[in-house]
Amino acid sequence: MNLTLRVWRQAGPDAPGRFETYEATDISPDSSFLEMLDLVNEDLIGQGEEPIEFMHDCREGICGTCGMMINGRAHGPQSMTATCQLHMRTFQDGDELVLEPWRASGFPIVKDLVVDRSAFDRIIEAGGYISIDTGSAPDANLIPVAKQDADLAMDAAACIGCGACVAACPNGAGQLFTSAKLAQLNTLPQGQPERYERTEAMVEVMEEHFGSCTNMGECEAACPKGISIDFIAMMNRDYRKAKFRNRRSA
Amino acid sequence: MATKVSHGDDAATGSRRTPFLVELYRSALGKKYLMAISGIVFMGYVLAHMLGNLKLYQGPEEFNKYAEFLREGLLTPILPESGMLNLLRLVLLVSLVVHVVAAVQLTRMNKQARPESYRSKRDYVAADFASRTMIWTGTIVLLFVAYHLADLTWGWVNPAEAGATVYDKVVASFSVPAVAAFYLVANLALGVHLYHGVWSLFQSLGINNRRFNHWRRALAVGFTVVVVGGNLSFPIAVQVGLIS
Structure with missing residues (x-):
C-alpha cells in the first residue's frame, strides 16, 4: 500500500506547528498503524531528518499511551480500537491520512503528536484510590461482591486513560475518564467509605483542567475500551449526593 | 482522604449557610443540574403553551375566554387577579436567567478547554447536529421569545389595532408572512433544541x-414532535386561511 500522510509537526510546546506531507510507500496491509509510522520514521532518519514523535508503549491496546487524531477521529476510523491496534488494512491504497495530536488545554502538546496527559494524574491524585492500612494481604473473597457490581466495576476499570474521550469531545471535557475512574471504585464495597469525598474531589479537579459535558456521546464512540456514558450519569448523581452529604457532615 | 478532611473549617467559616443550589451551581456539573431543572420548567411551559393555544381552533370566543382565564381564573380569588400568572412568569424568568447564564x-x-481547535476536519460519530448547535438553537429561541413577548404580550410590534382581542392579535400577527416564517424557523430551532435537551x-x-x-430518546422525540408539531400548525393554519 502507498499512502500520503499529512502530519502535524511541532518542535516544542511553544513552537509554531504545521502540517508536513510524507509518502508512506510499500506498506503491508498487515502492518499496524504504528509500524507504518516506524517505517516512515526510518526513512526520515535515513534522510537525516527528525523522525515524527509519537507515543507508544505496550502496542497491545492496554497501556493507553498511544493515541492521535487520524482523519478527524480519535484513534482512527475503527471503533473500540486504540491507535496501536489499528491495522493498515483498515485503509485503502492511496488514502491520505491526516495525523494530529490531541488538542485540549489540559493536554499541552510536547512535540509533534505527543501530548502531556498529566492532568489525568492530578484527577487520580484527588481520590482515585482507596485508603487501607497496610499489613499482610487479606484473604481473597473476604468481602462478597455481587456479580453485577463486579461486572460494572470491571467495565469501568477497562479505561486505559488514553485521553481519546477528551480529544474527541467538542468541549474538551474529561467526564468519561473521570467517571470511569470513579465508578471502578464507587461500585465496589471497598470504595464505599470514601465514595462521596472521592467524587467531589475528583470532579472538582477535573473541572480545573477540562471542559464541561453536554452529553453529545462523542467520547463513548471514541473510547477504545467502549466505556459507557452511563458512568457519567452515575458520576453526576454521586456528585449531587456528595455535595449534599459533605455539607451536612460539615 | 487527606484532601477533604477540612469540613470543620468549612462550618466555622459559615459556608454551611450558603444555599445548597448556590453551592451546587459553583461547579460546572452543578450548572448542568440547574440547566436541566430550568429546562424541565421550560418543557412544562412549552407543552402547556401549545396545548392552550390549540383553542385557536375552537374559534375566537373559546380562545379569548382561555386568555382571560389565565389572567383571572388561576387560583383567584385566593390570589389577586393575575397573581398566579405573575408567579408563573417569575418562575419562568428565574429559569431563563439561570439557563442562559x-x-x-x-x-x-x-x-477555554480547547483554545486551539483541530486543524484537520473532524469526523463526528455520535455528536449530532442538535447536540453541537445547542447554543445557537437556544439563541434563536431566545430572540424569538423576545419578539413574541413584544408582539403578543406587550403588543409593541403587533399589527392589530389597539383594543383588539387576543385572538385578533394572534391572527393579525400570523397573517404577516415574515412573522409566520420567523415563527416557523424559531419553532424548528426549538425542536432541535428539545431533541437534544x-x-x-x-x-x-x-x-x-x-x-x-x-x-x-423516545421521550425526547415524542415530546419534540408534539410540541413543535402543535406550534407549527398555528401560523400555517392562519396562512392557509384555516383560522381567520
Whole structure:
C-alpha cells in the first residue's frame, strides 16, 4: 500500500506547528498503524531528518499511551480500537491520512503528536484510590461482591486513560475518564467509605483542567475500551449526593 | 482522604449557610443540574403553551375566554387577579436567567478547554447536529421569545389595532408572512433544541437506569414532535386561511 500522510509537526510546546506531507510507500496491509509510522520514521532518519514523535508503549491496546487524531477521529476510523491496534488494512491504497495530536488545554502538546496527559494524574491524585492500612494481604473473597457490581466495576476499570474521550469531545471535557475512574471504585464495597469525598474531589479537579459535558456521546464512540456514558450519569448523581452529604457532615 | 478532611473549617467559616443550589451551581456539573431543572420548567411551559393555544381552533370566543382565564381564573380569588400568572412568569424568568447564564458560562469554559481547535476536519460519530448547535438553537429561541413577548404580550410590534382581542392579535400577527416564517424557523430551532435537551437532561441529572435508558430518546422525540408539531400548525393554519 502507498499512502500520503499529512502530519502535524511541532518542535516544542511553544513552537509554531504545521502540517508536513510524507509518502508512506510499500506498506503491508498487515502492518499496524504504528509500524507504518516506524517505517516512515526510518526513512526520515535515513534522510537525516527528525523522525515524527509519537507515543507508544505496550502496542497491545492496554497501556493507553498511544493515541492521535487520524482523519478527524480519535484513534482512527475503527471503533473500540486504540491507535496501536489499528491495522493498515483498515485503509485503502492511496488514502491520505491526516495525523494530529490531541488538542485540549489540559493536554499541552510536547512535540509533534505527543501530548502531556498529566492532568489525568492530578484527577487520580484527588481520590482515585482507596485508603487501607497496610499489613499482610487479606484473604481473597473476604468481602462478597455481587456479580453485577463486579461486572460494572470491571467495565469501568477497562479505561486505559488514553485521553481519546477528551480529544474527541467538542468541549474538551474529561467526564468519561473521570467517571470511569470513579465508578471502578464507587461500585465496589471497598470504595464505599470514601465514595462521596472521592467524587467531589475528583470532579472538582477535573473541572480545573477540562471542559464541561453536554452529553453529545462523542467520547463513548471514541473510547477504545467502549466505556459507557452511563458512568457519567452515575458520576453526576454521586456528585449531587456528595455535595449534599459533605455539607451536612460539615 | 487527606484532601477533604477540612469540613470543620468549612462550618466555622459559615459556608454551611450558603444555599445548597448556590453551592451546587459553583461547579460546572452543578450548572448542568440547574440547566436541566430550568429546562424541565421550560418543557412544562412549552407543552402547556401549545396545548392552550390549540383553542385557536375552537374559534375566537373559546380562545379569548382561555386568555382571560389565565389572567383571572388561576387560583383567584385566593390570589389577586393575575397573581398566579405573575408567579408563573417569575418562575419562568428565574429559569431563563439561570439557563442562559449557565449556558454562557459553560460555553466559555468549553472554549477555554480547547483554545486551539483541530486543524484537520473532524469526523463526528455520535455528536449530532442538535447536540453541537445547542447554543445557537437556544439563541434563536431566545430572540424569538423576545419578539413574541413584544408582539403578543406587550403588543409593541403587533399589527392589530389597539383594543383588539387576543385572538385578533394572534391572527393579525400570523397573517404577516415574515412573522409566520420567523415563527416557523424559531419553532424548528426549538425542536432541535428539545431533541437534544430532553434526552440530555436525564444524563445531567444522573437519571440513568439501563432498563429504561432507551425510553429517554423516545421521550425526547415524542415530546419534540408534539410540541413543535402543535406550534407549527398555528401560523400555517392562519396562512392557509384555516383560522381567520
